[in-house]
Amino acid sequence: MSTSIPLNVLDLASRPAGGTNADAVAGTIRLAQAAEALGYQRFWVAEHHGMPAIASSAPAVLIAGVAAATERIRVGSGGVMLPNHAPLVVAEQFGTLRALYGDRIDLGIGRAPGTDGATAMALRRSPEGLGVDDFPQQLLDLFGFFYGMTDANPLHSITAVPGRGDAPQIWLLGSSGFSAQVAAALGLPFAFAHHFAGDNTEAALDLYRSRFEPSDLLSEPHTMIAVNVVSDEDPETVRALSLPGQLSFLRMRRGLKPEPVSIEEALAHEFTPLEEEFIATRNARQAIGTPDEVKARLDSLLASMRADELMISSGAATVEGRIHSLEIAAGLHAAREPVVGA
Template identity: 40%
Template structure:
């Protein structure tokens, strides 16, 4: 069995909004989860960025990162992921440089290429112009702000600096659900986080591509894989399976084009989804760890043995906040006993 103790655990939290709840309640629950996750030994706490999505409250992730960092002491707090397509590299460098100034040595900058929303909302967030730099170019500019002395216009007439941020060396991560980010992270010598919590079909190939293309850099001398997966744990197997139906309903509604707040669990999904829908949802969630403490421990060991990650990041959306806390507690216990 894989050595669970040597594989750190972390949290990916989108501040889920439940049916009948509110964004305010969700953000307060995020703070509560962060404080307890630190007590249970989690290494990182990342906030997911989504926009115009009624089921998630962490749209302004840098603001939430700062608040979470203020109620914790040791955990690294970061973005999972900051969606670079919506922002100028200079503004991202300034925001995370500011966070690093307030919380030195505790801030992570995870970057993603996806819009995190629909095309119309993406255009509202930041209108696109023809000939805009591609992701790799924007990443290069961002790195220059955080790891150097700024960047200059092509004719050298003016230099731009991220203040705060310049030479802060905030760790940059690439996050992805496919092969492009895996290959780019490898070539640039950056740590890579794979979104196994919603795209497990690409998991093994993406991890292989990253490791194959990895080149040492000033930031990292060997590959570092953080694997994000869905986790639903409870004291009894039957209860874990019941709690997981909220997650199933979320993905079912997404396949129907009907995003919604997180729904309460149900006793039987068969009356809710068709066979075709069940297959589609399960294809997105087949790496999920669902079970009682012994089941979670075994599933975690099997996943680690199969993928050999340097770190596991748990993404847990459970309707009841206390049950969600207990799930994270069980996972921590499984990895350390």
């Protein structure tokens, strides 16, 4: 890995145990300001719905708040789940953000619902909207609202204001080969959600690179991976900060929508052998540990995946823990020697 690889942040506006949604949003603002001070280049917020522990349900609104509280860092979505929204609305929202904050706005686009089926139905308002077959056409409509449509598109007479001529930097997000192929076909930069889908990353990135078609937006493939980073000099602190997120993830895999898990609850929980094995397997492809352990893991991941940018999604249970993880990653990045073959 070259020391010049851009470092970025993905945040979910996590609500602390016993805290409020206002606390969650305030934590996101603090994290963004810390990331900017540390030299990170992008700060993205995710889209999730109906999850008590996560307050990032309205990315465009949260982006406006983050951009207003920072000065230089690029701010964007990681991502907007396009099937949940009319492309015209997304174009107007991000056109407005661009009018407010200029060329600091990124639009990362995904196709997953970011929620359960019933909530997705409430967002999309019809069973027909629950499929993904029309996702490529939704993308083309969105691009049309930003850049102009052909006469063959039934929506060509509609103008997005703001929107037309106000395009942000657009990325396609994904955790599968399908998204990799769509990004390649449209000539878009591709960000892979390795932080929660770490088994297929190399294959998806290779597929994207092999099928990439140059576009007016991008002449050659450009990739980013998101990695879960929780770090501290004390191994016991790492365990305390990372366990609440691991327990929440286990509960969500069982179809639950858990309230925020406190450090005390997570440390007292008796994990079964299968749960312990699942956590260990999942963590093996992330960067959770002391600074030396995180450095080794990030070097290995980036050498294997050959990503052009790294996005850190810290699963630490506290804002202070997330900020310290960013501090450690930034320090490692500044001191890192190039990885042979990267």
